Amino acid sequence: MSLIKQLWLTIVVLLLLAFGGSLFIGVSTSRHYIEQEVQIKNADNANALALSMSQLDKDPVTIGLLMAAQFDTGHYRLIELRDPAGEIIDRREGSERVEDVPSWFVDLVRFEVPPGRAVIQDGWRQYGTLALQSQHSFAYQSLWQSTLALLGWFALAGAISLLLAAWIVRTIRRPLKAVVQQARDIGDRRFTTSEEPRTRELKEVVQAMNQLSGSVRDMLGRESERLDQLRRRLQHDAVTGVLNREAFLGQLRNGLESSGRQASGTLALVRLARLGEISEQLGHADTDALLKSLADSLDQLGKVRGDGVAGRLGGGDFALLLPGNLDPATVGRDITQRLQLLKQDESRVSLGLPSALIAYSQGDRASALMASLDGALATAENRGDLAQLVAEGPERLPLFTSHAEWRRALEDAMQTGVYLGRFPVLDGQGRLLHLECPSRLRLKGEWRNAGVFMPWISRLELDAALDMAVARATLKEIARHGKPLGINLSPASVRNARFVLDLRALMHSQREAAAKLWLEVPESMVIHDLESFRSLCRELQPFGCRLGLEHVGREFRRISDLQDLGLAYLKIDASLVRGVDASPEQQTILRGMATLCHSIGILAIAEGVDSLQESELLYELGMDGVTGPGVRQHDRPGG
Amino acid sequence: MPRPPPHHPVSPGRRRFLVGLGGLLLATGLGLRPGLVDANLDPSRLRQSMQRRYGQGGLAVLEEWFALLDRLRGADLQTRLREVNAFFNRRVRWVDDIDNWGAEDHWATPLETMGQGQGDCEDYSIAKYVTLKQLGVPGQQLRMIYVRARIGRSQITQAHMVLGYYETPGAEPLILDNLVPSITPASQRTDLDPLFSFNSQGLWAGGSEQSRADPLARLSRWRSVIERMREQGFI
Numbered sequence: 001m002s003l004i005k006q007l008w009l010t011i012v013v014l015l016l017l018a019f020g021g022s023l024f025i026g027v028s029t030s031r032h033y034i035e036q037e038v039q040i041k042n043a044d045n046a047n048a049l050a051l052s053m054s055q056l057d058k059d060p061v062t063i064g065l066l067m068a069a070q071f072d073t074g075h076y077r078l079i080e081l082r083d084p085a086g087e088i089i090d091r092r093e094g095s096e097r098v099e100d101v102p103s104w105f106v107d108l109v110r111f112e113v114p115p116g117r118a119v120i121q122d123g124w125r126q127y128g129t130l131a132l133q134s135q136h137s138f139a140y141q142s143l144w145q146s147t148l149a150l151l152g153w154f155a156l157a158g159a160i161s162l163l164l165a166a167w168i169v170r171t172i173r174r175p176l177k178a179v180v181q182q183a184r185d186i187g188d189r190r191f192t193t194s195e196e197p198r199t200r201e202l203k204e205v206v207q208a209m210n211q212l213s214g215s216v217r218d219m220l221g222r223e224s225e226r227l228d229q230l231r232r233r234l235q236h237d238a239v240t241g242v243l244n245r246e247a248f249l250g251q252l253r254n255g256l257e258s259s260g261r262q263a264s265g266t267l268a269l270v271r272l273a274r275l276g277e278i279s280e281q282l283g284h285a286d287t288d289a290l291l292k293s294l295a296d297s298l299d300q301l302g303k304v305r306g307d308g309v310a311g312r313l314g315g316g317d318f319a320l321l322l323p324g325n326l327d328p329a330t331v332g333r334d335i336t337q338r339l340q341l342l343k344q345d346e347s348r349v350s351l352g353l354p355s356a357l358i359a360y361s362q363g364d365r366a367s368a369l370m371a372s373l374d375g376a377l378a379t380a381e382n383r384g385d386l387a388q389l390v391a392e393g394p395e396r397l398p399l400f401t402s403h404a405e406w407r408r409a410l411e412d413a414m415q416t417g418v419y420l421g422r423f424p425v426l427d428g429q430g431r432l433l434h435l436e437c438p439s440r441l442r443l444k445g446e447w448r449n450a451g452v453f454m455p456w457i458s459r460l461e462l463d464a465a466l467d468m469a470v471a472r473a474t475l476k477e478i479a480r481h482g483k484p485l486g487i488n489l490s491p492a493s494v495r496n497a498r499f500v501l502d503l504r505a506l507m508h509s510q511r512e513a514a515a516k517l518w519l520e521v522p523e524s525m526v527i528h529d530l531e532s533f534r535s536l537c538r539e540l541q542p543f544g545c546r547l548g549l550e551h552v553g554r555e556f557r558r559i560s561d562l563q564d565l566g567l568a569y570l571k572i573d574a575s576l577v578r579g580v581d582a583s584p585e586q587q588t589i590l591r592g593m594a595t596l597c598h599s600i601g602i603l604a605i606a607e608g609v610d611s612l613q614e615s616e617l618l619y620e621l622g623m624d625g626v627t628g629p630g631v632r633q634h635d636r637p638g639g
Numbered sequence: 640m641p642r643p644p645p646h647h648p649v650s651p652g653r654r655r656f657l658v659g660l661g662g663l664l665l666a667t668g669l670g671l672r673p674g675l676v677d678a679n680l681d682p683s684r685l686r687q688s689m690q691r692r693y694g695q696g697g698l699a700v701l702e703e704w705f706a707l708l709d710r711l712r713g714a715d716l717q718t719r720l721r722e723v724n725a726f727f728n729r730r731v732r733w734v735d736d737i738d739n740w741g742a743e744d745h746w747a748t749p750l751e752t753m754g755q756g757q758g759d760c761e762d763y764s765i766a767k768y769v770t771l772k773q774l775g776v777p778g779q780q781l782r783m784i785y786v787r788a789r790i791g792r793s794q795i796t797q798a799h800m801v802l803g804y805y806e807t808p809g810a811e812p813l814i815l816d817n818l819v820p821s822i823t824p825a826s827q828r829t830d831l832d833p834l835f836s837f838n839s840q841g842l843w844a845g846g847s848e849q850s851r852a853d854p855l856a857r858l859s860r861w862r863s864v865i866e867r868m869r870e871q872g873f874i
Contacts, residue, residue: 084808
């Protein structure tokens with residue numbers, strides 16, 4: 001039985017006991033009191049009458065008159081005179097009328113009052129025995145009335161008590177529910193904290209659970225910090241803190257190979273010229289500081305522009321990768337602005353900060369892009385301190401020439417329908433976790449992947465419309481064949497409250513399919529807009545869909561902030577996965593990540609897996625799933 | 640000096656009544672039932688009561704009384720009446736209540752009467768009544784009678800009480816009186832003028848079933864004596 005039910009039962013039983021008990025005591029006491037009073041009256045009146053009769057002549061008329069006078073003017077049921085032999089001399093009897101009282105009540109209380117008896121003397125002899133009973137039917141009536149009044153009062157008091165009890169139970173129930181919810185969360189390895197209720201016992205439970213959550217959070221924080229340090233040592237330049245050459249080029253390659261939104265954008269190269277001279281003039285430390293401020297400036301620009309990544313290619317050469325930013329000229333202006341500021345701030349030496357940009361898109365080769373940029377940068381360096389060149393990429397005809405055309409084409413394409421690509425995500429036993437479904441749109445007679453149209457989707461603010469179309473198509477697919485499918489949502493959509501509501505309504509209408517949907521957002525989302533993501537989780541988790549993050553790497557240490565979101569999985573960025581078989585450091589990092597994820601009930605999935613050997617190693621490291629070019633599903637039943 | 644019992648206001652009794660009612664309410668609430676009162680004589684309790692209140696002197700009289708009971712058990716009615724009458728007339732010195740108890744009219748139990756060694760007319764009557772009942776004389780044949788007594792040949796009359804033995808309810812009683820040593824039929828007692836009579840009939844019968852703490856018992860002087868006797872170990 002539930003605690004609340006027991007409470008209610010106890011309260012009701014107590015009320016019944018209290019009220020029933022006092023009703024019983026009240027009625028039985030009144031009854032007893034009335035009986036005694038009537039008994040006294042019987043005895044006294046009998047004695048008084050006998051006394052006066054003893055003094056009179058024992059003439060039958062006188063005796064009869066006396067009895068009649070007493071009976072008629074008093075309140076008697078019976079006056080009876082018997083001679084010493086027991087024969088009746090005279091007898092007056094009234095009816096026992098009980099009005100307005102139910103007969104069961106009369107039977108229940110039924111007064112038992114013995115008649116008063118007294119002996120009448122005739123000289124020394126006994127003349128007779130007088131028996132006298134008072135009329136007590138009125139007592140039934142008054143007892144009945146008082147019982148009714150008591151019952152009325154008890155009903156009122158009972159109602160008030162129950163209201164009070166209901167209020168108390170409610171004040172207990174609310175915090176109790178919160179406690180139960182928190183305990184359930186912790187059972188699901190979501191270490192949430194909750195507000196401490198006022199009830200002392202519950203408060204102690206909540207405090208204990210909050211403490212547990214807190215220590216888990218601390219542990220997560222410490223461990224993820226340690227892993228992040230390892231990762232930084234592996235992937236970042238020690239002086240400037242941005243990505244090192246290998247990591248940056250890896251990132252570029254991942255982008256070019258992906259069929260998602262990072263597949264096209266702008267790549268920029270900036271050089272701090274005459275590094276040797278500057279180093280001689282400023283000394284080692286100041287030169288490092290200068291390099292760092294340049295790197296920070298570029299990194300900042302990358303963050304402002306979205307998922308941009310900065311890297312140091314070596315010496316004074318820095319690169320900036322801005323996925324999704326299609327117009328090198330705009331990016332170039334931003335870069336020049338920042339470089340100008342840097343140059344102004346440095347008064348001791350004249351800085352040479354040439355830069356070069358190039359637009360890239362899916363299918364380009366990283367080496368070719370870098371070669372073009374190097375050439376352009378060399379030319380720019382010769383032209384002046386802040387010179388900038390936009391390098392020509394491989395010849396490419398734009399699909400559409402104006403915004404209006406793009407918009408019409410994209411809207412038409414979304415109307416026509418979204419094609420869903422399929423890339424399996426497999427677990428250690430080769431079973432299907434879900435199929436990743438990057439979207440494709442039919443533009444100019446061909447199915448184009450996201451790298452082509454995504455930048456335009458963002459620019460024309462069609463993210464929500466596209467994501468909605470994709471979600472609709474995906475749910476339809478799931479309903480058709482029942483396999484779990486995964487799609488990614490763009491940060492702009494997640495930030496759009498309207499989109500979240502629409503998506504919720506859509507999932508509500510297809511609950512069965514929604515339970516097999518895997519939704520992911522880029523890692524950077526949780527840095528820029530944790531609250532929007534949190535509310536997305538809150539709205540969608542009730543449908544049983546799984547929410548996760550993709551391209552996790554740089555912000556893995558934020559996992560301690562995410563542990564209460566109820567994330568189902570993390571997809572670990574390819575830059576940490578590629579070449580894992582050759583790098584013990586990467587293996588350490590991945591093993592640590594997998595362990596941390598498991599400790600809070602999150603699946604760890606590796607992205608960008610190139611080969612079967614790699615996936616075997618990754619499973620050994622504790623990964624729950626792998627995906628990437630080297631992962632193919634053999635005909636095994638989906639999970 | 641015997642006089643008719645004055646009519647007392649009931650207020651002190653009412654208070655006791657209320658206290659008793661409160662106690663009863665409490666007892667009812669707790670679901671207690673008073674135990675039944677033993678209707679027989681309890682010698683050990685009587686001895687205790689006597690010892691506590693009157694010491695060795697009282698105890699000696701009590702032992703004599705026990706001896707009297709033993710002796711008269713099985714004796715014929717006339718002997719029992721005579722011996723009991725003589726025992727109390729001899730043992731108890733007549734004295735007015737006001738001198739004996741400091742109260743205008745005090746009804747004493749036989750134990751108090753024997754312990755004090757003195758009493759007034761109703762104390763004699765009560766003691767004889769209780770003793771005869773104890774010796775097996777049926778209660779309904781014994782009645783205490785209020786009488787008007789003429790002293791000597793004068794016209795002065797006084798309130799007085801005697802014990803009457805009725806062989807049958809309608810018969811002429813035999814009178815046990817402390818003023819006259821012998822037992823005589825009522826018709827020969829021309830100095831006495833009967834007014835009213837009572838006994839414990841009904842009270843006693845009901846009494847054995849009722850609660851010791853019955854508040855009604857305190858209301859009437861007669862019932863009060865009965866109640867005290869019960870406490871001291873009679874009945």
